[in-house]
Amino acid sequence: MDPERLYLLGDPRINENPGLLSFGLILFRWHNLQAKQMRVTHPTWTDEELFQGARRWVIASLQKIIMYDFLPAMLNEHNPLPTYTRYKPDVPPGISNVFAAAAFRFPHSMVPPGMLLRMRTKGKCTFRSEVGGYPALRMCQNWWNAQDIVQEYSVDEIVLGMASQIAETEDSIIIDDLRDFLFGPMWFTRLDLAAIGIMRGRDNGVPRYND
Numbered sequence: 001m002d003p004e005r006l007y008l009l010g011d012p013r014i015n016e017n018p019g020l021l022s023f024g025l026i027l028f029r030w031h032n033l034q035a036k037q038m039r040v041t042h043p044t045w046t047d048e049e050l051f052q053g054a055r056r057w058v059i060a061s062l063q064k065i066i067m068y069d070f071l072p073a074m075l076n077e078h079n080p081l082p083t084y085t086r087y088k089p090d091v092p093p094g095i096s097n098v099f100a101a102a103a104f105r106f107p108h109s110m111v112p113p114g115m116l117l118r119m120r121t122k123g124k125c126t127f128r129s130e131v132g133g134y135p136a137l138r139m140c141q142n143w144w145n146a147q148d149i150v151q152e153y154s155v156d157e158i159v160l161g162m163a164s165q166i167a168e169t170e171d172s173i174i175i176d177d178l179r180d181f182l183f184g185p186m187w188f189t190r191l192d193l194a195a196i197g198i199m200r201g202r203d204n205g206v207p208r209y210n211d
């Protein structure tokens with residue numbers, strides 16, 4: 001694969017699928033917008049100070065989305081998050097090995113097999129009906145093709161499409177695209193994300209479900 005095709009955005013995995021890349025690009029643009037505004041409000045700041053200042057806003061924005069948008073939607077009303085009271089400097093911010101190695105991967109079961117692409121047609125609510133032979137963008141056809149897809153269909157269509165569809169249920173079922181078809185024809189072999197997850201749990205000494 002020609003590395004010139006790939007975006008350089010914080011983490012190499014950003015190029016893995018068009019939804020992830022689109023979201024990464026939005027955060028990248030949000031960072032640059034913050035930096036631009038801070039240059040006006042803080043004319044004496046160096047490039048590094050502007051970078052760090054904007055970076056803090058991006059981190060805060062992402063934390064806000066996860067904590068106050070994603071998590072409340074995930075947890076039902078019987079399990080609300082405790083109300084924020086104040087910053088507690090004595091609470092260690094680390095996470096447990098079980099959380100890092102296993103629990104944090106739970107959204108693997110929520111990944112859908114395809115993404116809708118919602119078009120920006122004035123006054124009409126339209127979706128692309130033919131994307132490479134499919135009514136939506138099939139995940140297994142597009143691993144590591146993210147840059148080409150984003151250029152062809154635009155960040156807007158991808159993000160609007162993702163906002164129009166629901167996630168898979170959070171359960172023990174993982175779509176074929178993440179099992180038999182990971183990561184498609186260009187990969188040296190096929191991976192099964194569910195199997196890797198179990199294996200990684202063993203690597204990390206995560207206790208068994210019934211222990």
Ligand code: HEM
Pocket residue numbers: 016017100101104105106107108111178193196197200
């Ligand atoms: C198309 C969607 C996704 C694909 C193809 C994918 C693929 C992978 C792969 C191949 C790994 C490495 C497994 C290993 O070697 O142990 C991994 C790890 C992981 N994934 Fe995903 N994943 C996807 C979506 C997600 C989502 C939506 C989340 C959470 C919001 C997530 C959270 C994680 C975490 C926390 C790890 C462990 C990372 C680490 O320990 O460094 N993944 N994923």
